[in-house]
Amino acid sequence: MRSFFSLLEFMEIEILLGSITQALMACRSISDFEASRLGFSKILGPQIAEIISVGSPALIFAVTKAITVIFFQSDYVNLAQSLETAGSMDRLIDLLGVCEDTSTLANFSSVLAKISEHVDDTIADEILSRIPMDRIADLLSPENEQWHEIVFTALASLTKVGKLKAVETMVESGIDKKLLVLLGSGSEISQHHAIILLKTFCELGAPLQGCMGPAVLIHLPWHARLSLERFVLFDQNVPPSTKxxxxxxxxxxxxxxxxxxxxxxxxxxxxxxxxxxxxxxxxxxxxxxxxxxxxxxxxxxxxxxxxxxxxxxxxxxxxxxxxxxxxxxxxxxxxxxxxxxxxxxxxxxxxxxxxxxxxxxxxxxxxxxxxxxxxxxxxGTIEKLVNLLDRKSVKTKDLAMQLLVDIVVVGTKPCVERMLSSQVVEKLVALEKAGEPFSGSVSRYIQGLNMCKNVQSAERSVMKQHILRKVRSAVRGHKLEASLVASVETCIAEGSTGASSSRKKK
The missing domain is CATH 1.25.10.10 (Leucine-rich Repeat Variant)
Structure with missing residues (x-):
């Protein structure tokens, strides 16, 4: 039997893929999103190798964009195997050279970087050598923040596979310097990702002392200094004294x-x-x-x-x-x-x-x-921390809120879901109603979710819509209703494009 996709023209497939992506992003809950995503991945997965073998470049670019939304990490194992079996891997890699627009380059590089985690060393090296790191470095400029998340994801996959060789390639293209610029002038989300990547560079033995010495450290935000200073101020190769x-x-x-x-x-x-x-x-x-x-x-x-x-x-x-x-x-x-x-x-x-x-x-x-x-x-500690938001002490509530945001940043989907089921959003809205120093509490929570690397981008979007519905319900009829809903909507919109410019005060 001919596949469903084989009955369609290339343009029709492109339109269908765009509609699938939009439908996923419109899901009202995580469970709906996961069920839909799984169904779409089962339909699309087996067809990708064939589409890449015979499809036009425009169609293949549309496929890679859909993959970034529909596929999770586990799906890339089967994708890599099917591409190798069909002999489509070379064509996919060759198309890197004709990625003209920024969106295509970002999506294409991300997909290939994740594929590199599941192929042999020869193919992984070929992917690393063909990704245009100088153009990737340009995407890390503060003004290109809408691409930062997908670029950081790609770089993380490449360093995981290529180790020091990958880091040296990135350093040659100036990516380390771009990361330092982000530490000084990027958003809080970009600073967070930049710190993680620079730490990885240092741990893999990259020679960063030339661009990241003590004179540079002193001008970085405190959390960046604390994370990076031991790599610069202490020579990891000198053994401790036996004295x-x-x-x-x-x-x-x-x-x-x-x-x-x-x-x-x-x-x-x-x-x-x-x-x-x-x-x-x-x-x-x-x-x-x-x-x-x-x-x-x-x-x-x-x-x-x-x-x-x-x-x-x-x-x-x-x-x-x-x-x-x-x-x-x-x-x-x-x-x-x-x-x-x-x-x-x-x-x-x-x-x-x-x-x-x-x-x-x-x-x-x-x-x-x-x-x-x-x-x-x-x-049940997460529930207890959420309940601290009800305490009388302003200091306790403030620190509990900060710790909950920290947990969101490094946590997993179960952590976030546990907080949401414990009414963290409703309690944050109650703090907002009380005024200073809790204005912006919900937005800070969403910004933490934007920084979470353990939640897929599409999952995050569904979660944020769920949070927005909770905010609307909790603030309905209050004098802050219009302003709070508007600020949360703005924060969600900014996070969706990576354009949040909020900073913690250092």
């Missing part, structure tokens, strides 16, 4: 004392080790001691005279998580340190609340942060 063994014992002895001054001195003495927390010898030293049990104990102290100790303990935990990643985060979860920090975030002392929040922020964003989110889902 600290005896001094560590002295430090450990001090931190076990009751005198707060000794404890604070001990914590300060541990910070240089915390900067090397990912080194195996330092890990053996720290995990072979009872340091973490002591940190958990110190966080539990509620006496006024222990406030500085608790604050310094939170800071040390933050540094260990930032540098050491998953092993430390896992240990923090075992000893309930993360939830102790959540409790501390709710106390009535500003300094301690801020210390707790900043520690939680870094732990969630650290390697191993996904373990924290899994634990939050298991223990």
């Amino acid at each position: 600290p063994q005896q001094s560590f014992e002295v430090i450990l002895h001090k931190i076990l004392q009751k005198d707060n001054k000794d404890i604070i001195e001990a914590i300060q003495g541990l910070l240089p080790l915390a900067e090397r927390a990912n080194d195996s010898r330092v890990q053996d030293l720290l995990f072979g001691s009872n340091l973490f049990d002591r940190l958990a104990f110190l966080l539990q102290h509620r006496e006024v005279e222990s406030n500085q100790v608790r604050s310094q303990t939170a800071f040390l935990a933050m540094k260990l998580a930032c540098t050491g990643g998953e092993p430390y985060v896992r240990r923090f979860l075992e000893l309930n340190i993360v939830h102790e920090l959540i409790d501390m975030m709710q106390c009535n002392i500003d300094e301690l609340q801020d210390s707790a929040y900043y520690a939680l922020h870094q732990i969630v964003f650290a390697k191993g942060g996904s373990l924290v989110l899994q634990r939050f889902l298991q223990l």
